[in-house]
Each structure stands twice: as structure tokens, then as C-alpha cells.
Amino acid sequence: MKKPPDTRPKDIHTISVLVANKPGVLVRVALVFARRAYNIDSLVVSPSVDPRFSRMTITAQGDPATLDQIIKQAGKLIDVIHVGEHRHEESIEKELALFKVKYKPTEKAGITQLLKRFHAHIIESTPATLIIEQTGPTEELDQLENTLKKYGILEMVRTGKVLITRGKEPT
Amino acid sequence: MTKTTEKKPMTGARALIRSLENHGVEYIFGLSGGAAMPIFDALVDSKIKLILVRHEQGATHMADGYARATGKPGVVLVTSGPGATNTVTGIMTAHMDSVPMIVLTGQTITSMLGKDAFQEADIAGITMPVVKHSCLIKNTNDIPRIVKEAFYISNTGRPGPVLLDLPKDVTSGPFTGPMLDPEMDLPGYKVPTICDKSDIIKMAKMFKGSRKPLLLIGHGAVIAHASKAIRDLAEKLRAPATNTLLGKGAFPETDRLSLGMLGMHGTAYANKALTMCDVILSIGSRWDDRINGNNQEFCLGAKKLHIDVDPAEIGKIVVPDAYCVGDARLIVEELVKHVEPLETEEWLRELDYLKKQYPLKYSHENGLTAQYVLHELYKVTEGKAVVTTDVGQHQMWAAQFYLTDYCDNWITSGGAGTMGFGFPAAIGAQFGRPKDLVVAIVGDGGFQMTLYELSTVFNHKLPVKVLIIDNKYLGMVRQWQELFFDNRLSGVDLEGNPDFVKLAEAYRIKGVHIHKVEHVRERLMEAIHYQGPCVIHAEVIKEDNVFPMIPAGKSAYHMIIERPKTKLEKPTGST
Numbered sequence: 001m002k003k004p005p006d007t008r009p010k011d012i013h014t015i016s017v018l019v020a021n022k023p024g025v026l027v028r029v030a031l032v033f034a035r036r037a038y039n040i041d042s043l044v045v046s047p048s049v050d051p052r053f054s055r056m057t058i059t060a061q062g063d064p065a066t067l068d069q070i071i072k073q074a075g076k077l078i079d080v081i082h083v084g085e086h087r088h089e090e091s092i093e094k095e096l097a098l099f100k101v102k103y104k105p106t107e108k109a110g111i112t113q114l115l116k117r118f119h120a121h122i123i124e125s126t127p128a129t130l131i132i133e134q135t136g137p138t139e140e141l142d143q144l145e146n147t148l149k150k151y152g153i154l155e156m157v158r159t160g161k162v163l164i165t166r167g168k169e170p171t
Numbered sequence: 172m173t174k175t176t177e178k179k180p181m182t183g184a185r186a187l188i189r190s191l192e193n194h195g196v197e198y199i200f201g202l203s204g205g206a207a208m209p210i211f212d213a214l215v216d217s218k219i220k221l222i223l224v225r226h227e228q229g230a231t232h233m234a235d236g237y238a239r240a241t242g243k244p245g246v247v248l249v250t251s252g253p254g255a256t257n258t259v260t261g262i263m264t265a266h267m268d269s270v271p272m273i274v275l276t277g278q279t280i281t282s283m284l285g286k287d288a289f290q291e292a293d294i295a296g297i298t299m300p301v302v303k304h305s306c307l308i309k310n311t312n313d314i315p316r317i318v319k320e321a322f323y324i325s326n327t328g329r330p331g332p333v334l335l336d337l338p339k340d341v342t343s344g345p346f347t348g349p350m351l352d353p354e355m356d357l358p359g360y361k362v363p364t365i366c367d368k369s370d371i372i373k374m375a376k377m378f379k380g381s382r383k384p385l386l387l388i389g390h391g392a393v394i395a396h397a398s399k400a401i402r403d404l405a406e407k408l409r410a411p412a413t414n415t416l417l418g419k420g421a422f423p424e425t426d427r428l429s430l431g432m433l434g435m436h437g438t439a440y441a442n443k444a445l446t447m448c449d450v451i452l453s454i455g456s457r458w459d460d461r462i463n464g465n466n467q468e469f470c471l472g473a474k475k476l477h478i479d480v481d482p483a484e485i486g487k488i489v490v491p492d493a494y495c496v497g498d499a500r501l502i503v504e505e506l507v508k509h510v511e512p513l514e515t516e517e518w519l520r521e522l523d524y525l526k527k528q529y530p531l532k533y534s535h536e537n538g539l540t541a542q543y544v545l546h547e548l549y550k551v552t553e554g555k556a557v558v559t560t561d562v563g564q565h566q567m568w569a570a571q572f573y574l575t576d577y578c579d580n581w582i583t584s585g586g587a588g589t590m591g592f593g594f595p596a597a598i599g600a601q602f603g604r605p606k607d608l609v610v611a612i613v614g615d616g617g618f619q620m621t622l623y624e625l626s627t628v629f630n631h632k633l634p635v636k637v638l639i640i641d642n643k644y645l646g647m648v649r650q651w652q653e654l655f656f657d658n659r660l661s662g663v664d665l666e667g668n669p670d671f672v673k674l675a676e677a678y679r680i681k682g683v684h685i686h687k688v689e690h691v692r693e694r695l696m697e698a699i700h701y702q703g704p705c706v707i708h709a710e711v712i713k714e715d716n717v718f719p720m721i722p723a724g725k726s727a728y729h730m731i732i733e734r735p736k737t738k739l740e741k742p743t744g745s746t
Binding site: 053 | 300324482483
């Protein structure tokens with residue numbers, strides 16, 4: 001199968017922010033990006049092991065010098081405990097996607113084959129639609145999305161990227 | 172006013188005022204209103220003095236002036252909604268210049284939050300980009316802890332304003348928590364002290380072999396009280412020093428090693444030194460666009476060194492060859508130990524020559540100039556007054572001609588460029604330094620933005636002097652229109668200004684008028700030696716320009732020393 005062209009912009013960064021669980025902290029972090037006209041592609045806020053803190057995982061695109069300034073400015077926020085950019089090779093990155101796809105009965109076997117290759121599976125099946133779940137690196141989710149387009153994606157929900165650093169190093 | 176003496180139950184408001192007392196607050200600058208009534212009520216029983224202002228913007232600039240004159244955070248208390256939004260300009264001004272300030276805003280009751288209650292404004296949301304920190308207090312018992320955190324945050328590291336939003340039910344509700352010494356909960360806040368010694372040694376090595384070193388002194392040096400350490404460094408290195416607008420006073424401007432202020436309207440010799448130096452060390456300056464209009468041409472060939480308490484300033488504009496993050500005083504004290512004297516005699520002679528060749532100057536040819544008035548003010552006050560200014564031409568002339576040898580004596584809105592700042596800031600400074608002479612140098616434009624605080628001055632019998640430099644124009648914009656916009660004047664004409672002496676008299680304040688060169692000295696003396704407040708109305712020539720000038724967006728190589736004969740290109744820099 002021919003690989004679809006990668007249309008994603010190259011300058012994508014993943015930033016992990018550990019924040020105090022206080023009202024408004026999301027706005028404060030978002031403002032640091034918005035003020036410098038830096039677009040946030042995805043943002044995940046989730047609990048951390050310590051109930052006082054939450055974890056934000058942010059993917060954003062733009063030039064590295066501006067990002068460097070954003071990281072420093074975010075680090076200055078009183079409610080930010082720690083902030084850092086993570087390179088691909090130092091961390092494990094995952095994302096979850098749910099696709100609602102329409103299909104004809106004759107196509108089902110082909111779709112099942114396809115999903116095997118992508119480590120994705122069907123979690124609900126109706127006579128006209130399938131809901132497919134896939135977990136994996138963002139790039140693989142993009143590839144499956146492109147492949148499923150020929151059947152017709154009715155809806156798609158993605159969680160946005162989460163990451164954790166490899167080994168003992170804290171995220 | 173009647174005070175009841177029976178013991179009152181402890182409320183949030185009383186806990187708040189008690190906390191402020193525990194932090195040594197002497198004055199609160201504020202204006203009352205519905206949502207803040209429990210707090211104003213609690214103030215009746217406190218030794219803290221409430222300075223009732225006429226507009227909330229005035230309160231913030233007073234708190235700012237108080238903070239800069241004393242080094243202690245200024246405290247503002249206002250009500251919700253419009254009372255709170257009127258503080259935004261003053262908060263932004265303090266934020267841009269790293270001034271410690273606590274702003275207490277009343278808020279609607281918590282059950283009405285977000286329901287468009289009367290006088291409800293999301294002030295924490297509105298001010299988020301211009302505060303160091305802010306907090307909506309939802310539990311009465313949290314008040315002492317949050318107040319303690321606010322003071323700690325606002326006046327450590329890089330100082331800044333902290334806003335506390337106080338719903339009326341929280342301040343009127345019963346307080347049952349512990350009052351004394353609450354434990355702070357700030358896991359994300361770290362205050363830099365001194366950096367690694369290896370960073371300092373690396374920086375010291377950068378001076379090796381330098382023949383043309385230059386120290387650039389910024390506001391951070393004032394805030395860190397690094398004057399003595401910087402003096403020691405300059406003397407050991409035999410290096411000259413120049414200061415930013417806000418760095419005035421951290422290195423004595425009358426010293427031989429001082430080149431005065433650099434930048435857009437800095438001295439010619441300071442700006443020429445920028446183009447010639449081989450090492451430049453910024454101590455608490457952020458290389459901003461008033462001194463570095465074009466980063467591509469900034470100090471070409473020179474090694475750039477940077478000391479700053481804020482890690483986000485490192486590399487923001489200038490990428491340094493060596494840097495130290497931490498307290499300027501502690502770092503410079505250590506740096507002095509690791510540097511060796513440099514051979515700079517030739518460099519200093521060259522700079523002395525430039526000082527003689529390109530002095531700051533003015534003439535009486537066309538009548539009374541602002542420069543002369545300010546120079547005379549400098550002489551009659553022996554350079555010892557606490558000076559505040561507004562923003563514009565008078566500010567630049569004041570910076571040029573009112574030399575400052577002392578930290579905390581020069582109070583101006585630098586980063587924000589807030590017109591209307593100077594007069595209320597002088598009021599705050601006078602409350603903080605009651606024994607010192609405080610002079611507000613303001614323009615006719617800026618003064619009219621906050622002149623209503625003449626009431627505050629009168630009511631408190633404050634001996635503040637207000638010197639209005641009246642050229643009947645918004646002069647700096649007019650200067651730009653003349654130089655860059657074919658003299659097409661637009662929105663700058665203030666013809667029809669009030670009679671400022673009569674205006675002062677209407678507020679029962681003494682007024683003095685100056686319009687002739689020969690009157691300047693005598694009338695300034697009269698005003699300065701007057702025991703009470705005094706407004707000095709100096710009518711100066713209308714169409715004078717501030718020089719030297721580096722057009723916005725240009726480097727020091729493009730400095731204009733006097734009125735150009737040919738038309739200039741429109742500047743590329745922002746303003």
C-alpha cells in the first residue's frame with residue numbers, strides 16, 4: 001500500500017507541564033502561548049500521581065526560539081511546578097482515537113484486515129457504521145485516518161498526545 | 172465617625188486587615204464601594220491609614236510610587252466591577268516595571284459569581300496577563316495564608332503586582348482559622364538567589380583583555396540594591412557605566428565613570444560607547460527596544476554578558492556570551508572578586524573627549540525651554556529630590572538633566588509609558604518618604620489625566636511639588652509628526668489648557684507661574700521651600716524636540732544628535 005503524504009507541519013513540539021491544581025491555571029498557561037501567537041494543536045489535562053498536581057501535555061507548532069521563550073515564561077507562573085519540552089527519542093508518546101466509519105457489508109473483511117495492521121480494533125458495529133478504536137503514536141493515528149477516508153469517516157475524536165519519559169528520568 | 176469599642180467577632184475582612192498589619196502595611200490607597208464594604212468597615216479599627224483617592228487609577232500609581240520609594244509593596248483596595256477595572260492601567264504599569272504591589276478587589280458574593288451580578292467583573296481574568304499572580308479567595312480561613320503568599324510573591328525574585336479578589340461573603344463571613352504564621356503553599360515558586368560560582372567565573376573571564384568594557388545598569392540593579400557592588404566592580408575594572416531610564420541612580424550619574432542614560436534619547440556619548448565597546452555587561456536590564464532598536468546591529472563585535480534574576484530574560488532579546496541568573500547584588504559582589512583591573516585609560520580618555528564634544532545642550536534663543544527649567548530644578552534641589560515623571564518629552568528631558576546619584580530617587584513609568592503616572596506616584600512616594608522633597612515632573616497632557624488627586628494632596632496636606640512642563644502639545648508625538656510625518660499634526664494640540672495656577676487654587680493649593688527665563692530660579696526656590704503642596708506651571712516654548720534621538724527600530728549607529736536638515740524615513744520600530 002502506498003503511504004499517504006505526510007501533510008503535518010514539521011515544527012511540532014511536545015511540552016509537558018506539571019501544574020498546581022488551582023482554578024485558572026489552564027488559562028494562565030494558554031495565555032503564554034496565545035500572547036506570542038503560538039497555536040496549540042492539542043492539549044491534555046489529566047491527574048498526576050500527586051493529587052495536588054495535574055499534568056498538561058501540549059503539542060504546538062512554531063519556531064523553536066519562540067517556544068523556548070514560552071517555556072521560560074510558563075515556568076515563571078506561580079502555579080506551574082515544572083515545564084519542559086520532550087524530544088521524541090527520550091519519551092514514549094501515545095494518543096487514542098475513535099473513528100466512526102460508514103461501510104458496506106462487502107467491505108468489512110477488508111477493514112478488519114486493515115485494522116490489524118494498525119493495531120486498531122472495532123468496538124461497536126451496526127449495519128451501517130463501525131466505531132474503531134486505535135491507540136498509538138500520533139503519526140500512526142494520522143495514517144489510519146487517511147486510510148479510512150476512502151470508506152468515509154463520519155466523525156473522529158482524538159485525545160491528543162500524552163507522553164511519559166523513558167526510564168527513571170521524571171517527565 | 173463613630174467607633175464602637177465592644178469586641179467584634181472575627182470576620183474575613185478583619186482577618187485580612189490583621190494580616191496586612193502583620194506585614195507592616197502603613198497605608199492603603201483606595202476607594203470604597205459596595206462589594207468592599209466589609210473591608211472598609213474593618214479598616215475603621217485598624218492603625219493602617221486609608222488614603223482615599225478620587226479615582227482607582229490614582230490609587231494604583233500611588234501604591235507604585237510608594238513601593239518604588241520605599242522598597243515595600245504598595246497596597247491598593249478597591250471595590251468590584253468598575254472600581255476593579257479602573258486599576259488595570261496601574262497594575263500593567265507596575266507589572267512592566269517589576270514593582271511590588273498588592274491589589275485587593277471587592278467581588279460579588281460567591282453564589283452570584285458568573286451571573287452578571289451588579290458591579291461584577293471577572294477582574295482576575297481581565298488582569299491575568301499583567302499580574303505576577305492573582306487569586307480569587309473562596310474560603311475565609313485561607314485569607315492569612317494567601318495574604319502572606321501575596322506579599323512573598325510580589326516582593327521576591329522579579330517583583331510584580333499580585334491581585335486578590337475578595338467576594339463579599341468571604342470577607343463578611345466568620346473567620347475561625349489560625350491567624351499567625353500560616354504555612355505557604357507555593358510548590359511552583361522558586362526565588363533565585365546566587366547562581367553557580369562557575370557561571371560567575373566564566374563571566375569574569377570574558378573581561379580578560381578587554382580595552383573597552385561597558386557596564387549597562389538597569390532597573391534590576393536598583394531593585395536588588397546592587398549600587399555599592401556595581402561601584403566596586405566599575406572601579407576595579409576601571410569600566411564606564413551607562414544606565415537605562417529605570418536604572419537611574421544605581422550608579423551615580425555625576426561620577427566620572429558614568430555616561431548617563433543611553434538609548435533612544437540617551438546621551439550621545441553613552442550611545443557612541445555602545446557602538447565602540449568590546450564587552451558589555453547588563454546588570455538587570457532587559458535590552459529593551461528603547462536601548463536596542465535593532466538587535467542585528469547591537470554592540471557589533473562586543474561580547475555580551477547578562478545578569479538577571481528572571482531566567483526568561485536570558486536570550487529573550489540578546490543571546491549572551493555568558494550569563495548569571497540570580498540576585499544582582501550577590502552576583503556582582505562575587506564577580507568583583509574574580510575580575511582583574513583592565514587597561515582602560517585610553518577608553519576613558521576617549522569617552523571624556525566625547526562628553527566634551529557632544530554635551531547635552533539647550534539655548535534660550537526662542538524663549539524658555541523645558542531643559543533649562545529642569546536643569547535649574549536639579550541645581551536648586553542639589554539633585555537630592557525624589558523625582559517622579561509622566562511620559563513623553565518632559566520625561567526624557569528630566570532624565571537627561573535631573574542627574575540622580577541615589578537609588579530609589581527616580582520614579583518613572585518606563586516599560587508601560589503610562590501618562591498620568593507621575594503625579595499620583597509622587598503622592599505615594601511622599602507618603603513613604605515624608606521627610607524627603609518629592610517633585611512630580613509632568614507634562615500638560617499627562618497631568619490632566621490624573622489631576623483630580625489634587626484633592627488627595629490637599630486633604631493630607633502633603634508637601635508634594637508638581638512641576639508642569641506646559642508646551643500645549645502632546646509633545647513627543649508632535650516631535651515624531653514633525654520629523655517623520657511631514658509635520659502633519661494630528662491629535663496633539665492641547666491649546667486651551669486650563670490656567671493651572673487657578674486650577675491649583677481651586678483645590679486650595681498654592682500655584683506658581685513661570686514663563687520667563689529670568690524668573691525660573693527664584694520661582695523654583697519659592698515653590699521648593701514652600702511648606703505645603705505647590706503646583707508650578709512652567710510655560711515653555713511649544714515646538715522643541717528631544718535630542719539626541721535614535722529613531723525607533725534603528726541601532727545606536729543611526730543616532731541623530733541635533734535637528735536634522737533633511738527629511739527622515741518613517742521609523743520601522745513599533746513606537
